[in-house]
Amino acid sequence: METTYPSRILPAIPELPDLVQLNLLTSLLFAAIAFILFLFIIYSRFRDGVRFRKRRWMDKKAQQFITSYLFNADELTASHLESFRQKYITNAFQRYVFIENLLKLHRNITGESSDRLRTLYQSLGLHAYAKQKLYTSSWAKNANGICELAEMGMKQDVELIRAFINHSHPVLRSEAQIALVHLQNEAPFSFLDELEEPLMEWQQMQLARAAQKADSIKIPAFSQWLQKDEDTIVMFCIRMIEHYNQYDAVADLLKLLDHPSALIRKETVVALRNLGACEAAEKLLQIYGNEQVTMRQEILKTLALIAGDELLTFYNNQLHDSDKGVQFEAARAMAQCGARGNELISIIKNNPQHGLQPVAAYTLEPTT
Amino acid sequence: MQYYLSETAGFFNYLILFYAIGICLSYVVLSAISAWAMKRYKQKNSFVNYRAILSSPFAPSVSLIAPAYNESMTIVDNVRSLLTLHYNNCEVIIVNDGSKDNTMELLIKAYELEKLDFAVNELIATKPIRGVYKARNPAYHKLVVVDKENGGKADALNVGINIAANKLIACIDVDCVLESDSLLKLVKPFMEEERKVIATGGVIRIANSCVVEAGRLISIRVPEKFIARVQVLEYFRAFLMGRMAWAQMDGLLLISGAFGMFDKETVIRAGGYNHNTVGEDMELLVRMRRLMYEEKTPCKVAFIPDPLCWTEAPQTWDILKRQRNRWTRGTAETLWLHRKMIFNKKYGILGMLSLPLWILFEWLAPLVEFFGTLFFICMAILGYANWPYFFSFFGLVYAFAIMTSVSAILFEERSYQQYKRPKHMLKLLGTALFEPVFYHPVTVWAAIKGNYDLITGKKSWGEMTRTGFAQKAPAGN
Numbered sequence: 001m002e003t004t005y006p007s008r009i010l011p012a013i014p015e016l017p018d019l020v021q022l023n024l025l026t027s028l029l030f031a032a033i034a035f036i037l038f039l040f041i042i043y044s045r046f047r048d049g050v051r052f053r054k055r056r057w058m059d060k061k062a063q064q065f066i067t068s069y070l071f072n073a074d075e076l077t078a079s080h081l082e083s084f085r086q087k088y089i090t091n092a093f094q095r096y097v098f099i100e101n102l103l104k105l106h107r108n109i110t111g112e113s114s115d116r117l118r119t120l121y122q123s124l125g126l127h128a129y130a131k132q133k134l135y136t137s138s139w140a141k142n143a144n145g146i147c148e149l150a151e152m153g154m155k156q157d158v159e160l161i162r163a164f165i166n167h168s169h170p171v172l173r174s175e176a177q178i179a180l181v182h183l184q185n186e187a188p189f190s191f192l193d194e195l196e197e198p199l200m201e202w203q204q205m206q207l208a209r210a211a212q213k214a215d216s217i218k219i220p221a222f223s224q225w226l227q228k229d230e231d232t233i234v235m236f237c238i239r240m241i242e243h244y245n246q247y248d249a250v251a252d253l254l255k256l257l258d259h260p261s262a263l264i265r266k267e268t269v270v271a272l273r274n275l276g277a278c279e280a281a282e283k284l285l286q287i288y289g290n291e292q293v294t295m296r297q298e299i300l301k302t303l304a305l306i307a308g309d310e311l312l313t314f315y316n317n318q319l320h321d322s323d324k325g326v327q328f329e330a331a332r333a334m335a336q337c338g339a340r341g342n343e344l345i346s347i348i349k350n351n352p353q354h355g356l357q358p359v360a361a362y363t364l365e366p367t368t
Numbered sequence: 369m370q371y372y373l374s375e376t377a378g379f380f381n382y383l384i385l386f387y388a389i390g391i392c393l394s395y396v397v398l399s400a401i402s403a404w405a406m407k408r409y410k411q412k413n414s415f416v417n418y419r420a421i422l423s424s425p426f427a428p429s430v431s432l433i434a435p436a437y438n439e440s441m442t443i444v445d446n447v448r449s450l451l452t453l454h455y456n457n458c459e460v461i462i463v464n465d466g467s468k469d470n471t472m473e474l475l476i477k478a479y480e481l482e483k484l485d486f487a488v489n490e491l492i493a494t495k496p497i498r499g500v501y502k503a504r505n506p507a508y509h510k511l512v513v514v515d516k517e518n519g520g521k522a523d524a525l526n527v528g529i530n531i532a533a534n535k536l537i538a539c540i541d542v543d544c545v546l547e548s549d550s551l552l553k554l555v556k557p558f559m560e561e562e563r564k565v566i567a568t569g570g571v572i573r574i575a576n577s578c579v580v581e582a583g584r585l586i587s588i589r590v591p592e593k594f595i596a597r598v599q600v601l602e603y604f605r606a607f608l609m610g611r612m613a614w615a616q617m618d619g620l621l622l623i624s625g626a627f628g629m630f631d632k633e634t635v636i637r638a639g640g641y642n643h644n645t646v647g648e649d650m651e652l653l654v655r656m657r658r659l660m661y662e663e664k665t666p667c668k669v670a671f672i673p674d675p676l677c678w679t680e681a682p683q684t685w686d687i688l689k690r691q692r693n694r695w696t697r698g699t700a701e702t703l704w705l706h707r708k709m710i711f712n713k714k715y716g717i718l719g720m721l722s723l724p725l726w727i728l729f730e731w732l733a734p735l736v737e738f739f740g741t742l743f744f745i746c747m748a749i750l751g752y753a754n755w756p757y758f759f760s761f762f763g764l765v766y767a768f769a770i771m772t773s774v775s776a777i778l779f780e781e782r783s784y785q786q787y788k789r790p791k792h793m794l795k796l797l798g799t800a801l802f803e804p805v806f807y808h809p810v811t812v813w814a815a816i817k818g819n820y821d822l823i824t825g826k827k828s829w830g831e832m833t834r835t836g837f838a839q840k841a842p843a844g845n
Contacts, residue, residue, distance in 0.1 A: 019760075
């Protein structure tokens, strides 16, 4: 009798039907994989333990060395540095732990000590290692190298970093942009001129934070990028104008109220409100009728803050809008129009038969 | 006759074998995609500093909505825990869904609440609201409590959506314990994607036997009870191996009702939660995605593998059966409501892959198992049972189940390693050995009962009694 493939592998069960043999063989395969995975879990735990101990050991060495360099730099000669480098820095894992310690400390100190750490970084050849990372094909290594160079203030590498601002990987280009904000004190946002990729909200937030944290950088007039084709860059600039109270940009912001993107128009209205741009009232009234409900609510909120009592009749008319959100904002705007506005809202509130009584009552509620 | 019976048995043997191979293959493919996605996520996340959101004026505002029904045992602590979550621009909306106990009174007293003249913009129709309360004490300024007539979880969530002032809403079960940075993590996908993100979900973990004090997770432990321990494995498989992969393929159909974040505008346009189904979480997401496809708006549903939310799993067989019964009905109802999408190219991967596979391997699997077993029993009674095939097939399924569970533990080990002690890991491995024999048949039976109840028109949620986290787990676990 001709033997089947499974029975050739499992000669002990040749008499069983093919299907059964196949089942048994597959079961054995699954069981073997399960066992290997189990061994891998055990190995993985063991390896983590070893790494943890090795890391703790290297942390200690790094901290000792950095501390002695900071406080007794004169006693540490070039040969000391070289011997430390040879002994500890040539190993990739140990180097990684050392750099981590160095960066952590550098983040928390300023002045002379910070400069000393920078010197140590370069003396140990770590700068060269970081630059090497920029030439690898892994985006994560590139980003890592950029973070390191930015943290250590390696201004000479700005052009190398700039090459990544339009990279296809969002994390890498974000790190490159943040690094440029850190390293270019005079023109931290000049990369916006060359930026073609979108600037997502997360990146915008990181950039704003980098600008806030960076030492003595010159904040530019963000209105210069309001005409960019990429909507997310325009959005970022509107937010930065608002954040840094760049009142000079109001004229440029007003032009954006005619922008085709509803999101940009909405963000502009919010910025005008927070800037307290009174001159925007006329234009806002002009566009009000053509806008969607959410935009109308924003316009009402803004007008309430930037315009005077003269718009009371306008607000009163909006109270009868079919959208409840618009009614709320109109009522709030009226309540902010001094005694007359408050009186009108109170009359509605005190009339239980009035269709807008709940809206008026809510508007006058002190905790809302 | 004998010939036909024998042929039929052979045919079913092959049919079931191919079905099992299909399930196995789908698991293997999903695991591979998930492993890749997880690695990518962790690499990307190594550059993230979530604290940046805390101090940023650019961070989006979030409304946290937690429906509460008869939660007097834990409500005060749970609300306090929600108020201490790390997120600046956030309001916490508690919706008391007509509790029969003193949940509302406890909240009023603990948080010094006072009733407001509140007008609700009813964007989604709901049961009447009895009152809206805010705290007099500025320390609780983030808190809004809504008292409404009982209408079920979906209705309570809809009330919260109507009240919510912010553009993102996070819906949670009030008895869940959230990690303090969970909101920060859930918000990120909304800020970083080029496509519009309509929802984000995270991993739900089992909190049984964990030490929880004042609504905060103090110590993570493996559940003492076998039944809860198996659910730890089930959740590893579902979240770390399944949903991670589906999200990667843009085919995610479900964000757990225990904790998820949504774009409010899309939720409202989709019509909010459906209170006519017991699977309101899955149904809402499918409806939102369907709306986006129909409007031809590119969108994304994100999933993050970080453990964000800890919940108490059923600890008794009865409660487990009720839960699984409800899940089955919820799944079947959603699939039926959106049957138009199935194998419809217009709905992309959702119509062509997610929904068909969901029907084939989620809804149909227990039915195939049950009727397959029934068929085998009939054959055995008639003397046509193929015993060698039966045992070898059982061995195959058993070995595969063990392999999948061990893989799931490996996923956990290589990702977040929440169970630090080797003893915990060994306990889970031991549990994996018994799950297919003692636990799985019960869930199959519950699913069968769920389908039966659906056909006979049963609509109830089924009481979910929880023991709460108040008790401390025994030492030495």
